[in-house]
Amino acid sequence: MNKFKDAEHLFRFVGLFVLLFVLFLVIRVYVVPKSFGKYGHYRANAITEIAAKPVHFAGHQTCETCHADVAAAKTSGKHVHVNCEACHGALFAHANDPGTVTPPKLDTAKLCVRCHAASAARPKAFPQIAPDHSGGLACETCHQPHNPVIGAGGEK
Amino acid sequence: MNLSRRHILILLPAAAVAWKSILAGTPETSPNYAMSEHWWSMLIDIPKCIGCGNCVRACQTENDVPDGFFRTWVERYHVNDEDMTNPEVISPDGGKEGFPVAEDTSGKYFFVPKMCNHCADSPCTQVCPVGATFISPDGVVLVDQKYCLGCAYCVQACPYGCRYIHPEKKVADKCTLCYHRITKGLTTACCEACPTGARQLVDLKNPNDPIHEFLKTHSVQVLKPQMATGAKVFYNELDGSVR
Amino acid sequence: MTGVEGFTYPNEVELYWSVLIVLYPYITGLVAGAFILASLERVFRVEAVKPTYRLALLTALAFLIVAPLPLQFHLGHPERSPEMYFTPHSTSAMAMFGYVYLWYLMAVLTFEIWLDYRREIVLQSQQSKGLMRVIYKVITLGSSNISARSLHIDERVGWVVTLVGIPSAFLLHGYVGFIFGSIKANPWWSSPMMPVVFIFSAMVSGIACVMLIYMATSRMRGKKIDMRCVDTVAMYLFYTFIIDFSLEMLDLIHRIYEADESFRTLDFMVHTKLYFSHIVVQIVLGTLIPLVLLGITQVAKLSETARKRSYAIAGILTLIGIFAMRWNVVIGGQLFSKSFLGYTTYKMALVTREGLLVSIALTILPLGILWVLVKLLPPWSEKELHGASAD
Numbered sequence: 001m002n003k004f005k006d007a008e009h010l011f012r013f014v015g016l017f018v019l020l021f022v023l024f025l026v027i028r029v030y031v032v033p034k035s036f037g038k039y040g041h042y043r044a045n046a047i048t049e050i051a052a053k054p055v056h057f058a059g060h061q062t063c064e065t066c067h068a069d070v071a072a073a074k075t076s077g078k079h080v081h082v083n084c085e086a087c088h089g090a091l092f093a094h095a096n097d098p099g100t101v102t103p104p105k106l107d108t109a110k111l112c113v114r115c116h117a118a119s120a121a122r123p124k125a126f127p128q129i130a131p132d133h134s135g136g137l138a139c140e141t142c143h144q145p146h147n148p149v150i151g152a153g154g155e156k
Numbered sequence: 157m158n159l160s161r162r163h164i165l166i167l168l169p170a171a172a173v174a175w176k177s178i179l180a181g182t183p184e185t186s187p188n189y190a191m192s193e194h195w196w197s198m199l200i201d202i203p204k205c206i207g208c209g210n211c212v213r214a215c216q217t218e219n220d221v222p223d224g225f226f227r228t229w230v231e232r233y234h235v236n237d238e239d240m241t242n243p244e245v246i247s248p249d250g251g252k253e254g255f256p257v258a259e260d261t262s263g264k265y266f267f268v269p270k271m272c273n274h275c276a277d278s279p280c281t282q283v284c285p286v287g288a289t290f291i292s293p294d295g296v297v298l299v300d301q302k303y304c305l306g307c308a309y310c311v312q313a314c315p316y317g318c319r320y321i322h323p324e325k326k327v328a329d330k331c332t333l334c335y336h337r338i339t340k341g342l343t344t345a346c347c348e349a350c351p352t353g354a355r356q357l358v359d360l361k362n363p364n365d366p367i368h369e370f371l372k373t374h375s376v377q378v379l380k381p382q383m384a385t386g387a388k389v390f391y392n393e394l395d396g397s398v399r
Numbered sequence: 400m401t402g403v404e405g406f407t408y409p410n411e412v413e414l415y416w417s418v419l420i421v422l423y424p425y426i427t428g429l430v431a432g433a434f435i436l437a438s439l440e441r442v443f444r445v446e447a448v449k450p451t452y453r454l455a456l457l458t459a460l461a462f463l464i465v466a467p468l469p470l471q472f473h474l475g476h477p478e479r480s481p482e483m484y485f486t487p488h489s490t491s492a493m494a495m496f497g498y499v500y501l502w503y504l505m506a507v508l509t510f511e512i513w514l515d516y517r518r519e520i521v522l523q524s525q526q527s528k529g530l531m532r533v534i535y536k537v538i539t540l541g542s543s544n545i546s547a548r549s550l551h552i553d554e555r556v557g558w559v560v561t562l563v564g565i566p567s568a569f570l571l572h573g574y575v576g577f578i579f580g581s582i583k584a585n586p587w588w589s590s591p592m593m594p595v596v597f598i599f600s601a602m603v604s605g606i607a608c609v610m611l612i613y614m615a616t617s618r619m620r621g622k623k624i625d626m627r628c629v630d631t632v633a634m635y636l637f638y639t640f641i642i643d644f645s646l647e648m649l650d651l652i653h654r655i656y657e658a659d660e661s662f663r664t665l666d667f668m669v670h671t672k673l674y675f676s677h678i679v680v681q682i683v684l685g686t687l688i689p690l691v692l693l694g695i696t697q698v699a700k701l702s703e704t705a706r707k708r709s710y711a712i713a714g715i716l717t718l719i720g721i722f723a724m725r726w727n728v729v730i731g732g733q734l735f736s737k738s739f740l741g742y743t744t745y746k747m748a749l750v751t752r753e754g755l756l757v758s759i760a761l762t763i764l765p766l767g768i769l770w771v772l773v774k775l776l777p778p779w780s781e782k783e784l785h786g787a788s789a790d
Contacts, residue, residue, distance in 0.1 A: 006549035009542035010556060013513065016540065017505060028485050033303075041488055042290035046300035047191075053336035056218045057348045082351040086210055090217045090345075114254055115208045115351055121232055121258035121265035122206050126352075226409045241660075245406040245740055270408070279584060285494035286482040305482065306475015308415035309493050315584035317408030317737055321415055326475030383583060399738040 058095035060084050066098070070146055077147030078127075087111055087145065108139040189339050194294040195361040196333055197274055197388030198344075199370060202395075204354035205267040207232055212252040214349030218334060225320040226250040227331040228271035228346055235397045236263035243397040268391070268398055269355060271346070272297060272318040272331035273379060276386030280310035280319060289328060295360070295388065296335050301327045315383045333357075358390070405741025414733045414745050417753040418726075419469035422761055424575045424597065425725045426466045429765075431572035431598070432605010433459040434508070434564060439635065441561040447631035453515065453778035454616070455609045460508050461769035467500060469761055472752055492578045503571050507564040513538070514557040516776050521545045534775070572601040579728060586661035587732040592650045599643035604721035606636045607714040612769070614711060620779075626703055630696075633710050637693040640717070644686055647724075664739040672734050672742060677727045685720010689713035 004011075038044035060083040064071040067084070074080050085091055087106060094101040118128040134141070142150050207230055215221060215228045230251030234244040248255065251267075258265055274297045281289050281297060288304035291297050304327035311319045311328060322329040334344035342348070343357045358367040370376070370392075377394040378387035391398075403412055437455035439445045471477045487494035513520075521543045524535035573594040579585075580593025610632045617624045654662065669677050692713040696706050730745050748754035 006544060006546055007552050009517070009540065009544055009549065010552070012540040012542055013510065024484070031481070032485050036287070036486060039293050040290055041287040041486070043287070043300050043303055046298065046303065047292050047335075049302070050298055050332055050335050051339045055337055055340070055342065057214065057337075057342075057345045059337075059342045059348060079351075081353055083348050085214075086349045086351045090214070114210075115206055117257060119207075119255070119257045120261045121234070121255060121267070123203055123266075126206050224409075224412070229409050231406075243740070245738070247406070247409055250409045279582070282490045283493065283582075285488055285491040285496075286479075286486050287488045288482075303479070303482065304476065305479045307470075307473070307493065308475075309491070309578075311410075311415045312733075313582055313584055315737055317410050320410040320413070321475060399740060 054092075056090040056092050057085050058090075058092040062095050063091070066095075073144075073146045077149060079146060079148060108145060112139045112143075112145070188341070191293040193361060194338075194359050196295045196338060197358045197360055197367075197390065198271070198333070198347075199356040199358050199367055199376075199390050199392065200269050201354045201356070201392045202266055202268060203393055204352045205230070205269055206352055206354075207251060207255045207267040208351065209251045209254045210349040210351060211269060211346035211355060212250050214345040215331075216252070218337075218345035219332070221329075222323050225323070225329070227318075227329070228269060230255075231268045231270060232258075232265065233268060233395065233397060234258070234260070234263055234265050235395065240397045243399075245399075264395075266395060268394075269346075270316065270318070270379075271389060272333070273316060273385065273387035273389040274331075274333055276388060278385055279313040279315065279383075283309045283313040285309065292335070294339075296333045296338075297330070298332055298335060299328045299330060301325060301329070304328050315380050315385065316387075360388075402744025402746065403741060404743075405736070406738060407736035407741045407743050408738055411733075411736050412743050414730065414743070416729055416733060417473060417745075418730075418747055418755065418758045419473040419753050419761070421722070421725045421729045422469040422758050423466065423473075424572075424729070425604070425722050426462050426469070426761075426765065427575050428572055428597065428601030428721065428725070429605050429608050430459045430463045430466060430503075431568040431601040432603065432607075433462070433609050434568045434605070435602050436606050436609050436632070436635070438561045438565050438568075441558060442565065445631065447627050448635075450625045450628045450779070451609055451613050451632060453776075454613055454773075455605075456508065456512050456515070457772045457776065457778055458609050458612055458765075458769055459605075460512060461765045461772055463500075463504055463508060464768055465761060465765045467496075468764070469758070470496075472757055472761070492574060492581055495574060496578075499567075499571055499574060503564075503567050507560060507567050511557055511560045511564060512776070514553045514560065517553055518545050518550060519776065569598055573598050579732070584737060585732050586659070587665055587735070588728065590650060592646065592653075593728075596643070596646050596650060599639060599646055600721050600724055602639045603636065603643050604718060606632060606639060607717040607721075610636065610710060611714040611718070614707070614714075616773075622779075624707065626706070629710060630706070633693060633696060633706075633713070636713075636717070637690070637697055640686070640690055640693065644690065647686075661739055664735050668731065668735050668742060672744070673727055673731050676723050677731065681720050681723035681727055685716055685723050689716045689720065692716075 033043045033045070035044035036042065039047075060071075063084040070084070074082075088103055091101075091103050094103050113129070116127060116129045118130050122128055139145075209230060211228055212226065212230060215226075219227055221227050228250075229247055231245050231247045232251070232255050236244075246255065255267075274291070274295060276291065276295070278291060278297055281291055284290075285307065286303060286305060288300045289297065289310055290300070301322075306321055306326045306328065308321055308328070311321060319328055319330045321327065334342070334346075337344055338357060344355075347355045347357050356367070359365050360367065367390075371390070374392050376390045376392055378390060379394075379398065380387070433455045436448065437452050437459065440448050440452045471480060474480060483494055483497040487497065517539075520535055520538050522545075524532060524539050524543070527535060576594035576597030579588040579597075580590050582588045610629060613632075614624055614629065654665070689712075692709045695701070696709050701709065733743075734745065735742050750756050
């Protein structure tokens with residue numbers, strides 16, 4: 001025992017070190033989130049939290065449950081694969097409560113050119129319209145957006 | 157009229173079940189969703205992209221993306237003849253409001269929608285010091301915003317510039333592949349809003365997904381393959397000049 | 400005006416690592432360098448540098464205490480930083496910082512200083528009064544054993560600690576280099592040379608820093624500068640600097656010769672946005688001029704005053720140069736787009752959490768801490784005693 005008498009202060013230092021480390025381990029047990037490490041080195045509950053975020057786009061399947069007529073009008077036209085909310089915007093709120101939330105009216109003069117304004121940058125095969133094409137008339141005067149071929153009629 | 161439509165929705169049992177999971181669903185409460193059955197990614201068909209910016213706007217609406225930052229954006233490339241290494245690229249406000257009309261008809265043009273590649277061996281998840289970003293069991297790279305320190309190491313590590321520090325939340329933010337949608341049977345906001353089908357949500361674990369046939373029959377590439385990140389966003393007909 | 404030239408990915412307009420991240424490797428480097436200088440005396444028995452031994456240790460400690468602060472100020476959520484200790488991610492270079500830092504702080508620096516000062520601490524705890532007595536008493540950890548045998552044990556253990564400390568200092572700063580060098584997405588950083596260059600530049604800056612502090616404190620205390628000591632320190636500074644410079648040039652030449660896909664972009668950046676901080680400040684002002692100055696002192700027989708002035712100028716320029724090197728690595732690595740098609744601009748804020756004022760405060764803070772440490776544990780008392788007895 002006497003042998004270590006002159007090294008006793010070293011043990012004090014090391015002891016302090018060990019004490020702090022044990023304290024750290026104890027705190028760690030309480031601080032680390034419960035779901036941490038369930039699937040990997042992360043908090044598993046984060047997945048559930050992210051998945052629970054609110055939806056803004058209802059999805060065309062939802063639209064079609066009520067607007068079957070529009071869906072039917074689209075089937076024969078070129079816009080058959082253009083989803084409702086691509087033009088009408090995010091309408092989950094409307095789908096959830098159709099009575100009070102009404103979708104805004106669209107301005108075809110602005111809307112259609114977004115895709116169809118002629119530009120050398122667009123794929124050649126894609127239908128493109130020169131700026132003077134309509135002579136100032138709104139697109140829907142001749143083209144029904146749900147089935148844009150002239151004279152297709154369709155639902156407004 | 158409106159009320160009767162709502163009644164239809166309530167009366168159709170299949171629609172009602174789907175609606176319930178959309179309203180309140182998390183993977184565990186969504187009755188039909190099992191993480192182990194999916195491995196999500198995306199297909200981007202470059203010849204179909206018309207640069208309308210619908211995807212960028214839809215993403216910002218769906219995910220509340222702060223101004224000036226992007227979870228997805230569209231780049232327009234203009235490549236002249238042999239000058240492959242020096243393409244002229246623009247992405248005004250991420251292509252959110254579309255692109256200016258191109259007058260110069262020389263060379264070739266194409267649009268490249270960009271987003272998180274949800275890499276299987278991602279450098280961003282590798283460098284996170286605390287495990288605040290990770291790849292989920294269904295193949296989506298996510299950020300735990302309650303755990304993130306905001307050190308921005310992941311932002312530096314991403315070769316594609318897909319991450320940013322959210323200016324208000326002060327944590328890393330990025331594309332979640334609309335995880336809150338795909339776990340409820342919906343497609344992503346960008347895919348939903350794309351008018352030409354240039355973006356397709358893909359589930360590689362689903363044997364019936366058309367992606368399998370597509371990959372067999374098309375020239376498909378990922379961005380910066382030399383980075384070996386296991387990128388899962390597949391680009392059809394990707395030009396060699398794309399960075 | 401966003402300051403973007405050419406094309407960058409839209410999320411790259413803003414720089415995510417600010418001047419504080421420049422400061423972090425700079426301060427850590429000073430720690431590693433100062434410690435390695437201290438170990439020269441202890442392990443390699445370079446007697447001439449003894450007057451700087453304790454000062455170097457205290458300098459290292461003062462800077463080490465401040466080292467994590469720039470990181471804390473930079474974090475979006477500083478309150479979450481303990482997560483680095485609680486759930487360190489084994490694949491992350493950054494996660495190891497917490498542990499390497501604590502190891503270095505506790506097991507190496509504090510332990511070595513404690514062992515070295517234990518005799519004084521015990522004596523002070525018996526002689527001083529009031530609050531100081533309590534403070535010294537606490538530092539003794541309740542042991543007042545300063546028998547010859549216990550001090551001999553301290554000496555032996557201290558030697559081992561220093562021996563362990565050298566690789567630890569290399570680890571501390573080499574890994575800081577690894578944080579940058581391992582980012583494959585960034586060609587300006589991605590290089591196995593990065594940790595090596597960081598270690599040597601750390602040694603250069605640490606040696607220069609301790610040399611300057613030694614010269615300044617001697618002057619402030621009205622004591623004569625031990626020229627044999629400063630000459631030796633300057634010689635080591637010179638040789639380390641040559642190695643550091645050669646490594647950096649090797650890296651540069653390698654990049655120029657290989658000229659990979661990123662080269663055109665990086666080369667353009669170095670000649671434009673980075674020209675002043677890289678070519679002018681880092682290479683010419685911060686490396687070539689101090690090397691020439693130190694080189695002259697090695698070759699020519701200069702008067703004491705001329706040598707002192709050369710060392711002071713060379714030391715200050717070296718510190719500026721190494722700071723510029725950190726700046727060019729950290730800021731330069733974010734100025735170009737990872738698309739290699741454009742550049743952005745760094746606009747330093749003034750009074751924000753990551754602004755200029757905070758970084759200036761964090762640069763001065765270690766000197767304040769050093770002042771307190773010197774008051775508490777005077778690095779020259781022993782020498783003074785010897786000097787007094789010799790007189």
